[in-house]
Amino acid sequence: MTRTILITGSSSGIGRASAKHFHEQGWNVIATMRGPEKETELTALENVLVTRLDVQDSASITTAVDAGVERFGRIDVLLNNAGYGAYGLLEAIPMAKARRQFDVNVMGLLETTKAVLPHLRANGSGTVVNISSIGGKVTFPLGTLYHGSKFAVEGLSEALHYELAAIGVRVKLVEPGIVDTDFAGRSFDFTNDESLAEYQKLVGAVLEGQAQLGAAGDKPEVVAETVYRAVTDGTDQLRYPAGPFAAELIAQRAATDDATFLGGIKNQFGI
Template sequence: MTKTILITGASSGIGKASAKLFHEKGWNVVATMRSPDEETELTTLGNILVVRLDVSDHDSIAAALAAGIDRFGRIDALVNNAGHGQYGVFEAVPPEKIKQQFDVNVFGVMDVTRAILPHFRANKSGMIVNVSSGAGLFTLPMISLYCASKFALEGFTEALSYELLDLNIGVKLVIPHGGVSATSFNERSAQDAAVAEAPADYAPFMANAAKAFAGMSATRTMSSADVAAVIYESVTDNSSRLRYLIGDDARGFVRARREMTDHDYVNFMRSHFTAVK
């Protein structure tokens, strides 16, 4: 029987690349997005159902799952890919933007997952892949809220994997780190930057951090298709592995987090962004 996967945030970037890859591999794909009427590529491919799903809208979640099951009979895997990145120093980010960050990256993942679990339990099988970030392993300034949401996602996913293992439902994390080229994530993050101007006291730090981020962006070598290939591997490799990292750790952030003492790690990270040693 042909298997079916549901992917959130499939209008661009990693989500769209994943939808195309699973389609190429012979899967049925429920490609979900907030504005399906604007999609022109995936709608031309057979065995892909493009349907509306906004992770902050419970009714749209239920409707998308029902549409996928009605079209293909069952859903075998879920990729929680939809994400939002809030940029700006914390003090300048208004409460409604903080809520939006967690509504998409944490509560949205939880709501989609909760909605599909009865179907997976009835089938006595299923796979859930949550797309995380290096910012869920180490932190970076100017994206403190994004980091907080991805740390929450990491903790939730790991704990959930224990709860569902005996039910034959796999739970995994795919963790791009180092920056992904050719996505609209950065453009959306810029649009959602803190609407309030940061206090002038932050100016020296922000200038220093901007230089550091510019250097990081220049070294991006990972594409959405690269990440999609790892997502496909995580869904199909029949392993109990939890975390799949993908990216170039040339900056050494992952290695520092895993190998250094906490004191040395913090000092190493500070050296990239602050003038205070």
């Protein structure tokens, strides 16, 4: 039986690369995005359903799941990929933006998962893959909201893996490092207030440091391959660093005390 995966945030980056990779492996793909009317490449592929899903719109989640089941008969895997990054000075960030960060990265993930779980439970099998980040294991300056949301994804996924084992469903966390996508242009939202003069030296140092890090990013296809391995390796392994940078940094954090590791981050950014 051909298996089916539902992917959120398939219009670009990791989601798009994953949709193409699973399709190449012979899977049915429900490729969801906020603006499916703009999509042309994925809609031309056989056994790919492109449909609307906005993780902040409950009705669209239900409609997308129902459409996928109607088209392919079942859902075997959910890939929660849709994400958003709010960075900047906490004093300057409006609370509406803070709430959006958690609505997209945490609440939207939970609601989409809840919508798919009845189908996985009926199957008695399946996998939920949550795209986390090295930002769910380590932090960088000015990332209070983003890192808070990804640490939440790590925690809820770890707890959920106990729960879903009761219905034969595995939970997987994929942790990319710096990825060469248009995340910075489409989903990276930076807030500063130059009148907060005390912070401006920090802001300048962090923006310069992030630009240097971004130049060495992995391709989204590397993450897509890691997602596929997580889904198909037949194990109960929970966490999968995606790419050498992520694996090295996560291992370094696990082996290093707080003072040493945080001091190294400060030195890296020159703060």
